[in-house]
Amino acid sequence: METKRKIYIFDTTLRDGEQCPGASLTPSEKLEIARQLERLNVDIIEAGFPAASMGEIEAIQQISKALKRPVICGLARMVEQDIDAVRQALKYAKKKRLHVFLATSKIHREYKLKKNQSEILKLSVEKIRYGKRFFDDIEFSPEDASRTERDFLVEVIGAAIDAGATTVNIPDTVGYALPNEFGDLIQFLVRKLPALGSEVNLSVHCHNDLGLAVANSLAAVRNGANQVECTVNGIGERAGNAALEEIVMAIDTRQDETGFRDSFTEICAEEIIKSSRLVSRLTGMVVQPNKAIVGRNAFSHESGIHQDGILKLRQTYEIIDPKRIGLSGSQLILGKHSGRHAFRERLEKLNFHLSPKETDAVFERFKRLADQKKYVFDRDIETIVEEQMSRIPETWQLVYLKTSSETGEKPKATIRLKQKKKVYEASSSGDGPVDACYKAIEKIVKMNVKLVDYAIQSATSGKDAVGEVNVKLEMGGQEVQGRGTSTDVIEASVKAYLFALNKICAQFGKVKRAPV
Ligand code: KIV
Ligand code: ZN
DSSP states (O other), rough: OOOOOOOEEEEEEIITTTTTTOOOOOOHHHHHHHHHHHHHHHHHEEEEOOOGGGHHHHHHHHHHHOSSSEEEEEESSSSSHHHHHHHHTTTTTTSEEEEEEEEEEEIIIOOOOOOOOHHHHHHHHHHHHHHTTTTEEEEEEETTTGOOOHHHHHHHHHHHHHHHSEEEEEEEESSSSOOHHHHHHHHHHHHOOOOOOOEEEEEEBBBTTSSOOOOOOOOHHHOOOEEEEGGGGGGOOOOBOOOHHHHHHHHHHHTSSSSHHHHHHHOGGGGGHHHHHHHHHHOOOOOOOTTEEETTTTTTSSSHHHHHHHHOOGGGTTOOOOGGOOOOOOOOOOOOOHHHHHHHHHHHTTTOOOOOOHHHHHHHHHHHHHHHHHHHHHHHHHHHHHHHHOOOOOOOOEEEEEEOOTTTTOOOOEEEEEHHHHHHEEEEEOOHHHHHHHHHHHHHHHHEEEEEEEEEEEEETTTTOEEEEEOOOOOOTTEEEOOOEEEEHHHHHHHHHHHHHHHHHHHHHHOOOOOO
């Protein structure tokens, strides 16, 4: 019978992740992230580097007191004071691990540590033995392992296991390894030291300097590693660490692949998005929109062909169900690439049940609008439908709009409007850019209308919020209302004004005007 191999997820967001420039966290922020990591169900949380400060020790103590399930780990150099700091930091932890590291590569030995191989070996054994007096669970990392001579690496790791290390971690400290090479290194180590990956946990810790941290970690899993060190959103020193969400979802998604068929993690994938957003908000490290799994665009589709495919069968363009990682669903962005299928779907969602003919007419207006602006929001669609359904002919169509305002100068506006096939243009100044636009429109349309009300509000939130303008125009004792939306409030104002004007034209019949 096939037995599944658990891959332990060792999260180092609060240690290596926090080491990235500008990402430092307050103790209460660290605690908030730690609680979320517990909900995410990571196996081990590396909560920090206790020797760094008393504040760090206290922060780790708080985490240790609050968390029940995961192992809490503290990092130490091969120095007794560092190990004592970890003891102090972890004194309240229900499950604890000491993580000691020492560089083993030639370049680090000669230039950084100024120690030879036997000194490194002796120091490692001595300090692991010291740690063993206080900790059952000890992880040893030969820093820069991927650039260490293989024979020496085997020798140090063997000695560390004999001294009491229960997990051996192989760091690709500078992100130098390539997947085939790193996988081969792991295979080599398992062959030389068969306890690795069974009695002794075999971990990997990959940095992303060549963008290969996740690929290297996965190559290691395929070749015998049973623990992966990673961070939420891949934050960490320099180009970062392997991203937790990518490793977890790759193993989960590619269960068909021989290397992962027998492997699983116990991560609660539904907590991935929440974890990503929390870490991004508290560290201030913005997630790039196209970041795998957690980027804003990872489950967004704009092309009409893709939207059509998604609506027929989600799997045509999505390899992961967005609900699996805690999102509400795929996002179809309506823009100029969108097709009829996605548009119809959105109309239904907005509760507009139109006939095929009406849908065609609204779709045409939508396409025209999408040519002018990047994204078409639900409020825009509502306006389009409202305009279409009220059967108000677009007597006047906005073709072009330019405004200028500067301190000490009266704002100016130039407007071009189309009526049938003719285009009219006028310029005007005004008390503000909106007033200038309205005056320019009056010059073109030459209708005796009076603006009796103007109100502006935000229809969506965020930096690119859509402004919604409502106006009331009066003509011949009758008031009409118009609404316009746009990310540009001047444009929204003009659209609202024209909407109301077109209603008037519809009510009063054709209004005579002179070409400019
Ligand atoms: O990158 C590295 O080598 C480390 C060790 C401390 C594991 O962060
Ligand atoms: Zn690291």
